[in-house]
Amino acid sequence: MLTRIITEGRTKVEVPVPEESSSFPPSSAAVFYNPAMQSNRDMTVAAIACFSKSSPDHTYLDALSASGIRGLRIANEVGLSTTMNDWDEIAFDLITKNIALNNLSNCTAIKRNANMVMLDSSFDIIDLDPFGSPVPFLDAACRSVKHLLCITATDTAPLCGAHGKAGIRNYAAVPLKTEYYPEMGVRILMGAVARTLARYDKAMVPLLSIARAHYVRLFASVKKGISEADDCLKSMGFISHCFGCGARIWKYGLAVHMEEKCPACGKTASPAGPLWLGRLHDRSFCDEVIEEVKKREFKEIEKLITSCRNELDIPMHYDYHKISRSLGITAMPTDELILTLRDKGYQASRTHFSGISFKTDAGMEEIRKIVIALSQKRDLRSIA
Ligand SMILES: C[S@@+](CC[C@H](N)C(=O)[O-])C[C@H]1O[C@@H](n2cnc3c(N)ncnc32)[C@H](O)[C@@H]1O
Numbered sequence: 001m002l003t004r005i006i007t008e009g010r011t012k013v014e015v016p017v018p019e020e021s022s023s024f025p026p027s028s029a030a031v032f033y034n035p036a037m038q039s040n041r042d043m044t045v046a047a048i049a050c051f052s053k054s055s056p057d058h059t060y061l062d063a064l065s066a067s068g069i070r071g072l073r074i075a076n077e078v079g080l081s082t083t084m085n086d087w088d089e090i091a092f093d094l095i096t097k098n099i100a101l102n103n104l105s106n107c108t109a110i111k112r113n114a115n116m117v118m119l120d121s122s123f124d125i126i127d128l129d130p131f132g133s134p135v136p137f138l139d140a141a142c143r144s145v146k147h148l149l150c151i152t153a154t155d156t157a158p159l160c161g162a163h164g165k166a167g168i169r170n171y172a173a174v175p176l177k178t179e180y181y182p183e184m185g186v187r188i189l190m191g192a193v194a195r196t197l198a199r200y201d202k203a204m205v206p207l208l209s210i211a212r213a214h215y216v217r218l219f220a221s222v223k224k225g226i227s228e229a230d231d232c233l234k235s236m237g238f239i240s241h242c243f244g245c246g247a248r249i250w251k252y253g254l255a256v257h258m259e260e261k262c263p264a265c266g267k268t269a270s271p272a273g274p275l276w277l278g279r280l281h282d283r284s285f286c287d288e289v290i291e292e293v294k295k296r297e298f299k300e301i302e303k304l305i306t307s308c309r310n311e312l313d314i315p316m317h318y319d320y321h322k323i324s325r326s327l328g329i330t331a332m333p334t335d336e337l338i339l340t341l342r343d344k345g346y347q348a349s350r351t352h353f354s355g356i357s358f359k360t361d362a363g364m365e366e367i368r369k370i371v372i373a374l375s376q377k378r379d380l381r382s383i384a
């Protein structure tokens with residue numbers, strides 16, 4: 001395997017060089033390394049630095065480590081005692097070399113099935129960064145984790161509803177492909193995590209929950225306790241989506257009756273869930289991460305975390321361009337729509353999911369009226 005040494009953050013890492021003939025995905029290489037996931041790893045360094053500020057003795061498990069890049073950065077740039085695991089022989093050798101390359105004395109490399117590692121020991125912080133779905137590791141991780149779960153999922157098609165049957169099999173939940181599909185993916189995954197933790201009398205407390213190009217990333221703190229777990233499950237529920245007019249309603253609970261007819265237009269609505277309807281982020285945690293990101297000059301993610309910090313907690317965003325298209329009009333800048341919604345007395349915000357999306361407590365009918373009025377105002381302005 002041809003390798004080279006790169007520097008990511010403040011850490012040196014020997015990584016495989018992709019062969020000339022092989023293009024994406026990097027999963028075809030002898031050891032996985034994807035430079036495009038640097039922003040995901042930067043985010044992890046900043047989030048874990050904040051989370052462990054008052055507990056520098058936290059232990060961190062990089063359960064699916066490949067080159068070790070994630071765990072190395074946590075050991076080197078945050079200073080936590082780190083275990084890096086990969087069952088692949090070549091990956092394990094590379095991790096061992098990379099620990100020596102950085103002169104790290106707070107790291108252990110192991111070569112086992114990640115599930116066995118987690119079933120054998122508890123860790124304060126567990127990071128799952130698998131090929132595709134984290135589901136094969138979720139049960140052992142939820143049993144083993146004491147304080148923080150960090151989870152990446154790249155199986156966005158099942159999570160977001162594009163491959164509905166796979167979503168149902170993997171997550172025991174019905175996803176729907178809607179215009180808010182990235183948020184559907186985040187909430188389906190969070191629902192699965194909350195229900196798995198609950199089996200071990202633990203509660204999920206979301207700190208930061210992100211959907212980006214091809215992945216979902218969660219940072220969720222974990223609270224032990226039966227009543228905490230019971231309370232956490234109260235944020236689970238179902239969505240009913242109308243593909244006729246775009247209206248959506250949601251209900252909390254795991255045994256609830258969803259109306260079949262859309263309350264706005266009377267067409268048959270489609271149910272999705274069970275999924276997480278609670279908050280996606282903790283604002284004060286986001287504030288801390290933003291400060292950390294600035295300090296460490298992780299420029300690429302500052303805007304992203306700031307968008308998360310500022311988005312409303314209301315489930316399921318709207319797509320301004322889709323609504324405009326359905327009305328046969330051209331959209332204005334998203335900020336103008338948000339200001340108009342606020343002027344009319346509604347809550348409204350941008351979201352981190354896309355530049356043309358927004359969240360509001362206004363219903364579909366009110367939103368349509370406001371979108372039309374805004375476009376008419378523009379037309380009048382251009383005539384004057
Ligand atoms: C997506 S890669 C990890 C990437 C790495 N975390 C990074 O940031 O570059 C997934 C890794 O998990 C390893 N793996 C898959 N199943 C495993 C299992 N059951 N136990 C241990 N390692 C496993 C693979 O060998 C692969 O190296």
Ligand SMILES: [Zn+2]
Binds near residue numbers: 242245264
């Ligand atoms: Zn409808």
